[in-house]
Amino acid sequence: MFIDVANIYVKGGNGGHGAVAFRREKYEPSGGPAGGDGGDGGSVILQVDNGLRTLMDFRYKKHYKAETGENGKAKKQYGRGGEDLILRVPPGTIVKDTETGLVIADLTKDKQSVVVAKGGRGGKGNAKFTTSTRQAPRFAEGGGKGEERNITLELKLLADVGLVGFPNVGKSTLLSIMTDAKPKIANYHFTTLTPNLGVVQVGGGDSFVIADIPGLIEGAHSGVGLGHEFLRHIERTRAIVHIVDVSSQEGRDPVEDFYKINEELKKYSPKLAEKPQIVIGNKMDIPGSQEGYNKLEEEVKKHGYSIYPISAATGKGIKELEYAILNKLQEIGEPEPIVEEVDENKLYELKSKDNEIIIKKENDKYIVDGYPIEKLINSTNFEDLDSVRNFQNVIRKKGIVDELKKLGIKDEDIVNICGYEFEFFD
Template sequence: MKFIDEARIEVIAGDGGNGVASFCREKFRPFGGPDGGDGGRGGSIYAVADRNINTLVDYRFSKLHKARNGENGRGADCYGKGGEDIELRMPVGTLVVDEDDGEIVADLTEHGQRILLARGGEGGWGNIHFKSSTNRAPRQKTDGKEGERRHLRLELKVLADVGLLGMPNAGKSTFITAVSNARPKIADYPFTTLHPNLGMVRVSHEKSFVIADIPGLIEGAAEGAGLGIQFLRHLQRTRLLLHIVDLAPFDNVDPVKEAKAIVKELKKYDESLFEKPRWLVLNKLDVVPENERAKRVKDFIKRFAWKGPVFEISALTRDGCEELVQEIYRYLEQQRLQEQRVEETPQMDQSARGIDSIDPDDPRFKILD
């Protein structure tokens, strides 16, 4: 299946049915009174997150989604039938944006999440609602309201804990194959990876995290060169970025120059993505002679002016990969614990303020001797 991570659609909810002005005309009931029923409600359109879908390809070709209108009311107190709702199933991680005002309509982050995209119009009232002691033969009725119409942009941002950055042929696909269940295409030419790949990394039986690999970035990517820039959105939900560098490129280019180009393009694309926690992973050490490895690593770090965490690995032989995976998991666990503390702190503060704000003179609080 072709990977599609962006689409534009139009959703049109159903209009409400019109109410009707009708009067009872039955035998032995010459003045039966008003009996006009209400119109039915128009169908609404919902987005539903489905983890069994991983692409927006269905919405690339099916752009118009319209719900049925509600039926008009009828006599004999008959109400019109409501239009059926429509559910649009989308991958988990889909962001739905209103193209007219830029408002975020839905952010589907959990399986089964159901968000209203366009509300159906309410049905009109029949004349049965307008009868009174002074108006026994009302001829008033109301028409149904129009359903909402929206032009939407769908953006798929894969949900992953860790994202991989690097030049083409830096070894990202080999690394994700070595540490996870992902099996991307691996070859000795640039841009082997053409779309994002997700892999589940098992640290133990009950401990795991998700890692995402995107096509390699090249210099000028922010201006449209290469493939990776269009997939950078998939790294925006990650907690940690791994910058993988080929320490022994086959074309003898300077790895420091390539690493700086990646950082430059990252900053051009999104400042918040540039400021995400980022670790440096020096790959393909198996190609470097053993007596030169320490010197080459030290020279790279000095010229790159890097002060963050550094890991030396060989994705092909898997040397250093296990230690890196364990460090990633420990880091992610620390981040989750910090987020839990932040969520719990406001509740504790609120309860503390409630205790301090007790007025001793309040008659509700009585001191018992």
């Protein structure tokens, strides 16, 4: 089965907490602070693996969390950092933030990687909080929270050639003859419901990758049928092979079909319409097909495209077609990689969401909230004078006291900080 879109939740590991510890040795029973730092949490990383072709691995498992950092220890021993969680994806995967639609990365090359959820930093142990006036701090810093988000993985097939055409014109049959692919083939519309990939080996050791794109219908550019899902896969192809049924077996007009498919490509993306195109007149083995082919050839040549008569059922003209496609690809040369534009400013805001501090006034109540403050409270020992002083200093350094004053706070007013109530004194 071919899975080309997957929505998953990723979370970086939380950082380990710093330790509160003191040296207690035989000849130094009252030594100084010796609490070590917590280890950093692991990150969630997406990495390209050329051996993968689908997003099947993400079909059933939707949640991924990296390892949490280890807490700090006594004797200034640091906690072990959490291991990164590496998720392997096929080349051609675009990574988007599900909530905003922001493109995080466009992964096309083998081993290319991107961090999608960064691990939290380890908290500092009490040994890091000593000063000239505070020789024995009895508090440490809590570990940082790992980033978390929902992301969408979207796979675009990386093929040299994309086969397009109305349903039931012979694309799957042609692919099965030219390659070792074994697509499902039957005489009804939309037999192919997922794109099929195959490698065409041409004499002399040359080869190219061809993708059978499921049949298009009118309105595909706007999502009619399965249009959007299928058109996505030919955006990166270097050339388009357009198959037309010239037999008129189903009462269709080959010239009309030729123009309709090209119109759908143009409406979906002007770049698609500009791609080099080879036209194939298929089903030449059926009586009366020559007349349809002649009509199509006349129109196709007006646009400067090459056209080849074949019969996918009998194999007639297939070798000539393979060489024609190979020559066209060599003429085109290597394509420029398609890279999605990433707004670095928005990406930065997305990553720094957990650093927000909320300061507001609601119905004569003053409220301070946000993960940085929650982390500070969890790291504070309110029964220890030095720890309380550190809490007050951090609150002032972060500008929270100044913001509360702007909101009109006065001495003895109550401030709710992350669910805990405090009396305000300047």
